[in-house]
Amino acid sequence: TALMDMASSTYFGHSGGLPQILSLAGYRMYIHMRPQDPDLKLSSDLYRWHGVDGSEILTYRIAVGLYHTERDNIEQRLQEGLELALKLNRDVPVFWGIGNHGGGATREDLEKINAFIGKEKRVRVIHSTPEILYKSFKKFAKSAPIVEGDLQRIFTGCYTSLSRIKRGAQKGLAELVQGEALRTMAWWMRHQRFPDKEFENAWRDHLFNDFHDILPGSCTEPAESDALALYGRTSETIRRLRFPGASAANKGAYRNLYIPVTVLNTNSALFRVPVEVECMLDLRPKWSGFWHLRLYDLNGTEIPCQEEQPESLLPFNGWRRKVSFFAAMPQLGASHYELRVVEGKGSAERFVPALQHTIDTRNGLIRELDAGDGRECLAGYLMQPIVVDDDGDSWGTDRWSYRTIVGKFETLKDSFTTLHDGPIRKTTERVLVYNRSKIVYRVTVYPNWPVIEFHLRILWNEERKRLKLSTQTVFKKDRILSEVPGGAIYRPADGQEHVQGRWCMVEGTVKEKQTGLAIINSGQPGFDFKDGEIRLSVLRSAAYCHEQGFKLGNAPARKYMDLGIHDIRLLVTAGDADVVRKLLSGLADWLSAPPVVFSHLPIGPLKEERQSLLELEPAVVRLLACKQSWDGKAAIIRLQETAGYETKTTIQLRNQKKLRLSFAPYEIKTLRFERSGKFREVDLLEEL
Secondary structure, three states, X not given: OOOOOHHHHOOOOXXXXXXXXXXXXXXXXXXXXXXXXXXXXXXXXXXXXXXXXXXXXXXXXXXXXXXXXXXXXXXXXXXXXXXXXXXXXXXOOOOOOEOOOOXXXXXXXXXXXXXXXXXXXXXXXXXXXXXXXXXXHHHHOOOOOEEEOOEOOOOHHHHOOOHHXXXXXXXXXXXXXXXXHHHHHHHHHHOOOOOHHHHHHHHHHHHHOOOOOOOOOOOOHHHHHHHHHHHHHHHHHHHHHHHHHHOOOOOOOOOOOOEEEEEEEOOOOOOEEEEEEEEEOOOOOOOOOOEEEEXXXXXXXXXXXXXXXXXXXXXXXXXXXXXXXXXXXXXXXXXXXXXXXXXXXXXXXXXXXXXXXXXXXXXXXXXXXXXXXXXXXXXXXXXXXXXXXXXXXOOOOOOOOOOOEEEEOEEOOOXXXXXXXXXXXXXXXXXXXXXXXXXXXXXXXXXXXXXXXXXXXXXXXXXXXXXXXXXXXXXXXXXXXXEEOOEXXXXXOOOOOEEOOOEEEEEEEEOOEEEEEEEEOOOOOEEEEEOOEEEEEXXXXXXXXOOOOOOOOOOOOOOEOOOXXXXXXXXXXXXXXXXXXXXXXXXXXXXXXXXXXXXXXXXXXXXOOEEEEEEEEOOOEEEEEEEEOOOOOEEEEEXXXXXXXOXXXXXXXXXXXXXXXXXXXXXXXXXXXXXXXXEEEXXXXXXX
């Protein structure tokens, strides 16, 4: 099982979390090419790379040529390698072979190499391997300079190009991890078969799209279509695989429930979150009268809920219903409820949002946001759509910023409306328009959850432009913290385009309190930050697979990325900086893989209302993986500290003793639990 999608947040760069992951996987040296000079200045081609957690790995950046050669330059590359070896007085590798994505040997080049070896007497030229190269470099490791953090940047357009693929990658990865965890629960608790081969095939489908011209968005339109179909197959596979996990406990006589509801959770950081479920009121419509649904736990205690508009727009007296509620769930397991039909209209209670805010009545955008105690976080609007110029190619070659505003979306007159307002949440909607494009802009707030949820349904019809969401904050800092695979890292407030993982956070002192504001995304890795303003890149309409050397004219007509309909979901949270930072990983997991909900699924004679496989504290320790071990004998739990703190953790697997562990900042641990009760920390790959 893959630890995480490395490419999903690096795109031709290398995450500051990678040294730890490589080390845990048994690597002793890492070889890369990009970013090359001058995009990334290094004092030496051989260096010690320090990750955000402090891990170190010996690293080599290709100094001679690229990762391949051309048909006519093998002798030139050999000569360059010879001169550099003499200058450095150590071995220098030359990567050779014909091919765009790795070299394939040719007889012609091999003859030229042998001829070069035959005449060159100053150095010894050998056919080698990375393993032999590492042995040669080991003696230089201690004196090699140190490079810390990310290896960035290059090709900034790739952070946003083909946004459908970006969103598919983030959603697919979360669904795979969630599906494995749910089937591990069924295997461990109910001795249900763990579908290891099926998961292996699903992982292969998903990871195929990590190829460096698919996920970064520099491929053709047919390749995009194939990739989206592959993500679709992965998602459908996971839906089939996780269903038996929901029904694993249903043996024997079923309970007599009007509409049974099963909620499955795998988010160890958040286990009281909003969920929604659709169901049929009855086998056929209740044609007359008024009816509403009430929610109960299996002990008969009523749970607050509210009815909302379902996906279908049917007139049959509310035959199809949608219900939202806050579910109290185990960290990894199932909780069960019953929906009952009641005659009459339901009540519509009101609430005060957990995050106090003010909406500008002229455009429907949020212009004030209180982090608590009157601490205002905004210096302008929150999530304001703006259109910026973007004439870059697919890769964004030599483009470091996208700051020239060419337009802003305006609110369509009389489009502001309240969709629903009840005890669980309130959702408002407005319609924004620009040129030939439109955004249905929905905002949802909650009474006891410090989150503002944005759901944007975008019809994008612009060419060679970029859609950004602008958030003007009071935090005029020189840096902003963003997630990267394996940790988090600060980006500068320089207005240039940078890459993030699933969230970014800015903080500062407001009314003598450290205050933070964070944006959690659903697959929008590109952003910039300057003068307190965060601009999140959402869509870009560069030409497909276009390199800047190919000049675009007025004719013929070309294909442009990201045109059409997009559904974007984002979260914003604010409060005490330390509290916000500890929430981010859990909120990001919830956004990418919310609890799985089934209505009408029969519920058996459970011994307990909430079935749980795992208990884990505190919330800053993230569940990266929960799966059956490769040998099929044990459960593998992979954890990571996500907030950058030294952390004491307790973990307990069902019917086993509670364990206490210590985590360094961003540390990853892989744990093996035997059914006998034995536990040990194991390596990342073999799990033994």
